[in-house]
Every structure is written in C-alpha cells, then in structure tokens.
Amino acid sequence: MFLNRNQELMLKGEFGPAVQKAMELLVALGDAIGAEKLIPIKSVHISGISYSTIGDAGLSFVEDFASLGARATVLSTINPAGMDLIRWREMGVKEDFHSKQLRIINSFKRMNIKTTCTCTPYLVGNKPERGSHVSWAESSAVVYGNSILNIKTNRESGPSTIASAITGLTPLAGYHLDENRKPSVYVKLIGVKVASNLIASILGYLIGREMNRGIPAIIGLNVKNLSILKSLSAGLATSGGLAMFTLIEEKGNVQDAPTMKIDYNDINHLLMDYPLIEKPDLIFFGCPHLSLPEITYIVNLLRGRRLKKGMEMWLFTSRHVYSECLRRGYVEVVYNAGGKFICDTCPVVMPTYLIKGRKFITNSSKAAFYLSSKHEASVSLLDIKTCIKEFTERKI
C-alpha cells in the first residue's frame, strides 16, 4: 500500500506509540484487502464497548491504547455499554461488572472520544454530510449510513475503528469505491406491506440471510419513515455480511441481474420461528435505539393505560434522546404506565445474568437473534401496536 511521507512517519513512531500501533493495524488491514492507499475520514463510530461483549481481553486492548496516549483526531462516537451509566445499580448490575465497564468508558473519554453509548450515532450528532468517507462499526449503523445517509464506510470492526479515530484514516477499498456500490441483486416484494418496524426488520433479516453478501436493490418499497429504514438496516446486518441496500422504483432496463422474490409467507415463516410464548414477562423496544418519533408513537399508545400484572416494559434509547423525552414529559407517561427507560445500553450487550431465562417480546429480528443465541432467552416477535394493546389495560 502507498503511504505518503506523513503516514510513513506515523508508522515509524514519530507521532508516538499509539499512532504507530494504530497505523500498523490499518496498514495490515489495507494490505490484506488490497487497498492502494489510506484516505482521510470525516467521522468514526466504534463498536465493542460493553464489558459483556469484549471481556478482559478487550478491556486491556482499549486501556492500552488510552495509556499509550491515543487521542481521537476526528469526531468519534461509541456504541452502547453493558449498563445504564447512571441507574446501573437499579438494573441489578454487579459491582465488578460496573467497575470494569467504567474503565472501558473512561479509556474512551481519555482518548477524546464522545461517550455517546448508542447504536444510532446519526441521531446524536454524528451525521456527516452526504458523500463523506467515514469509518463506522456497528453493523446496523453501517447499513443505515451507506444506504440512507449516503456516506461511505466498510463494515469496520471495533479495533479498526479505534485505529481510524486516532489516525483519521481508513484503507481505500470496498464500499469507499463507487464501483463497489452498485446493486448486485434485485428484490421483488410480493404482497408484502412494510408498515411497521417489525415487518421491516424481518424483511431485512430474510434478504440478508438469502444474499449473505452484495447489495440488494429493493424494488417499489416506498418507505420514507426513517425509523422503519433503521429497522430494515438492522435486520439486513444481522443475518448476513451486508453493508448496504438501495431502494428503487422499478428494475428498469437491467436485464441479467438476478432477482429475489419475497412474499408474505416468507415473512410469516420467520415470525413463526419466534411465536408468542406462554406468559411473557418483559416487553422490550429499542433495538436499534429508539428515535424520538418512535417514542412519541409508543407514548401516545400508552397514555391512560398501564401494563398488565406481571409484565415489565423496557424502552432503550440514547441519553441524548432521553433528555428530550424528559423535557416533553414522555418519561412520566411511560413510568405511569409501569414501564421504564434505560439509557446507554441494550439487552443484547447487557450481562447475561440479567437476561437469561427472561421471556421477551420485542419487534426487532436483530434483538431476537442475539437474545436467543447469546443469552439463551425466549423471544417472541410482535409489533408495537399489537403488543401494547395485548399487554396493557385501561387505567380506572
């Protein structure tokens, strides 16, 4: 890979050991994927923040970087941690987990990285202008970024995004190149109406599972609702190695490109993998983290109602969006209905001892997959409206 003079000096250690270590990783990655050079980026989003996901090995990795004097040189945000940073005790998080989680968060603070703790960086100010090259991890944000924000990123990993935060660089390859951003498969929907986050999330999961790689162009899916597109992105990123999709009105004159068909039965089949279990005890919305419009929708459905006996409700969002909910009185409505907001984290990355054995209802195929595979929890998939109708009652 070609390095300019400044980059050579970075690699030699002229700018300190943290920059050197970061360059070594990016050069090894760039050489492996055949990148011709490194390019400057506008922003970074880092995954692998929860102690539950990266363990002691990840903790040392992050702490070592901070101790070497690493500092972010571009706008950098981070994914959810393993606990609400303020109300962790109330959640049942143990002291040991808390202290290790704080060491991870403090390492990022020392590196000048914004400790946003959300999987939706684009809702908390990390939203570069269209066409920008960025280095993002968090699979759902990668797909949303490439597809909806029109920014350019590969499906980066936790470590490579830290290296990019420090150097402000990423290898020029893959989705940074326009020739690699063209559709490879056309997806035709037959009788599938994408009117909820649930259906979008399942549709994404099915396309990702079928394709595994490449870029799907979904024909005639006229969805403008950004929350629904966020769910579609998360689903796509869960079951496959996809980094991008496009929405097109019609296939046009492309002759030979393969076409995939998805009909309502396909959606139903996946729903049947997560049927309504007996006596569910926990409703969970916010994978990916809830946006303000989604919370407004939930709050309006909850007004004047309360959860039925034995049922809990957790709403997950970023601290940024939560502050706005406080201001608007949404937090009170949710609290009065018997539910609660949890910030900075999500069940996928919380410690297993808080999740295992719980019987979840959620509207996210991503959450369903990770909760059952990683935490051995039971999961039912249901949309928000049905869920609230079914499991709340009118207050007297």
Added chain:
Amino acid sequence: MNKIILFGRGLSKFYGEGEALVSREAISFFGGVDPYSGKITDISHHLRGHSVKGKILVFPHGKGSTVGAYTLYQMSKLGTAPAGIINIIADHVTIVGCILSNIPLIDDFTLNPIDVISNGDYVRVDGRRGVVEIVQRKLKGNFS
C-alpha cells in the same frame, strides 16, 4: 494419500494446523460463538454445539456483529480460538480479528474450499504464503 494443495490469498500472515471444521453457513463470532468454551451458539447455525477450539475453521465469510474481531481476540487469550481460518471471501471483521490474534487467515481460492475440505481432514494453513495443505483425509464420520 498425496496431499492436496490449495492456493489463496494470505490475509493474516501466521501459521496453524489442525482438524478441519467446515461450516456451509456464515458465522458471527459475537453472539454466535461462546468465547469461554469455543462452542457455536448461533440458534440458526447447522454446527450449533460444535467447538471451534484448535480447529481449522472453514466458512464462507463473517456475518452480523462488528464486535466479532474482539471475540476472536478474546478467544485467543482464553485459548479457545481456532488454529486457523479459511474463508471463501473474508470480511473486515474476521481479518482484523485474525491479525490481532495471530490466527492465520486465507481466502480467495480458485476452488471452493468448502467443497474441497471435509470435516476432520488434517489441514495446514500458511498465511504467509497463502497456502492450504490437506495432509490427511478423514474417511468417515462427516456430519456436515
């Protein structure tokens, strides 16, 4: 038997050898593999319950979470990592995970390694040269 040699692209320049575990499906190391035991936990995966520890793990490419690189790194520290990885086309998450963890990784072969290598075959993976050698065939007991 004569050993079979496959030429690919060495992505992570280390050396490893061991018995092959062949997955027809993509793998998410985060959530899909338990780093403490090395066992596959992905509920949708055909090799659920099998351990990748010390194996030459053959799979098409990574899927799902971008935290997978840390999972591989964690596994290497815990001694549960695969001895080598062979992909059809590797993704960034697997590449970075292997580079950090000293796990050899090779992809981009002229033949599909998933068709050529069988479970239990004894395989050498030389990431420096991009060469995979199948030195001994397992004749029976395939479960893929």
